Amino acid sequence: MNDIMIRKRKWQFTIFLIIMIAATYASSIITDFNALHGITTFPAALYWIFSNMLISQETLTRLPSILDKLLETIFMSIAATTTAAVISMFLGLMGSTTTRVNRAFSSLARFTASISRNLPVVAWALILLLSFGQNSLTGYLALFVGSIGFLTRVFIETIDEASQSSVEALRATGATYFQIVNKAVIPQCLPLLISWILFMIETNIRSATLVGILTGTGIGYTFDLYYKSMNYNVVALVTFSIVITVIIIELLSNYIRKVIL
Structure with missing residues (x-):
């Protein structure tokens, strides 16, 4: 009985994970969001923040x-x-x-x-x-x-x-x-x-x-x-x-x- 419950929960978790991945992928396509481009430009964004947003004496x-x-x-x-x-x-x-x-x-x-x-x-x-x-x-x-x-x-x-x-x-x-x-x-x-x-x-x-x-x-x-x-x-x-x-x-x-x- 316990094995059946464990397998059932695994299937539920797998189905839920597949639905979340599909929803994320569909949302990326609809909103034209490129995750890879966002990751590659992240270092440049950090560099801009630290180079422009500095608290000076003035x-x-x-x-x-x-x-x-x-x-x-x-x-x-x-x-x-x-x-x-x-x-x-x-x-x-x-x-x-x-x-x-x-x-x-x-x-x-x-x-x-x-x-x-x-x-x-x-x-x-x-x-x-x-x-x-x-x-x-x-x-x-x-x-x-x-x-x-x-x-x-x-x-x-x-x-x-x-x-x-x-x-x-x-x-x-x-x-x-x-x-x-x-x-x-x-x-x-x-x-x-x-x-x-x-x-x-x-x-x-x-x-x-x-x-x-x-x-x-x-x-x-x-x-x-x-x-x-x-x-x-x-x-x-x-x-x-x-x-x-x-x-x-x-x-x-x-x-x-x-x-x-």
């Missing part, structure tokens, strides 16, 4: 202005995430089977999260750009709307996984809806909710760079400005600053997660 004089824009991006990401978390908490409570008031509100909360989540942040930025123009508000709203979809979904799943015993015990004593949420649901879910919020902040800081290129704000605008003027030395400094900032925030976020979980 480039470092732009660092204060770059850090100002970087801080603007960080604060905008944090503001968008925290305000979205408040709305997502309400939608999560409405959408969860544990804490929902009725099916209509639950369906509405899940539908709202689905629409927000299935459109990428860049698409939201382009849509909002038509209404609000190139400014910080547009960047904030794009990150805010995108965050609501993701946070609502994970909040619903987190609340659904909470222990039902404490909820049922409070219901048996005649506790109100808000007492059940405050005493039974939130205390159980709070560490995971905070962890997801921290993860969303990290994600939004990365996304804010691309959103900033579209909305003309933050570090994304600075990157786009120097890139279009072909000042690659400053582009290298901007890129390096973004990478270091994201790593530092990720380390802080991981440390906070270890403390609360």
Whole structure:
């Protein structure tokens, strides 16, 4: 019996591998992508990067202005995430089977999260750009709307996984809806909710760079400005600053997660 199962799994893996190879080959033909040409030109691309994107002493004089824009991006990401978390908490409570008031509100909360989540942040930025123009508000709203979809979904799943015993015990004593949420649901879910919020902040800081290129704000605008003027030395400094900032925030976020979980 075990031999039959092993052979079956081998055949399944072989078929899957053949399908993936065929799909990759077909995609290369459709998109006119030459993998061999890409591999052979890779050393030349690396040489161009290391010869043109060097951080010089003169480039470092732009660092204060770059850090100002970087801080603007960080604060905008944090503001968008925290305000979205408040709305997502309400939608999560409405959408969860544990804490929902009725099916209509639950369906509405899940539908709202689905629409927000299935459109990428860049698409939201382009849509909002038509209404609000190139400014910080547009960047904030794009990150805010995108965050609501993701946070609502994970909040619903987190609340659904909470222990039902404490909820049922409070219901048996005649506790109100808000007492059940405050005493039974939130205390159980709070560490995971905070962890997801921290993860969303990290994600939004990365996304804010691309959103900033579209909305003309933050570090994304600075990157786009120097890139279009072909000042690659400053582009290298901007890129390096973004990478270091994201790593530092990720380390802080991981440390906070270890403390609360």
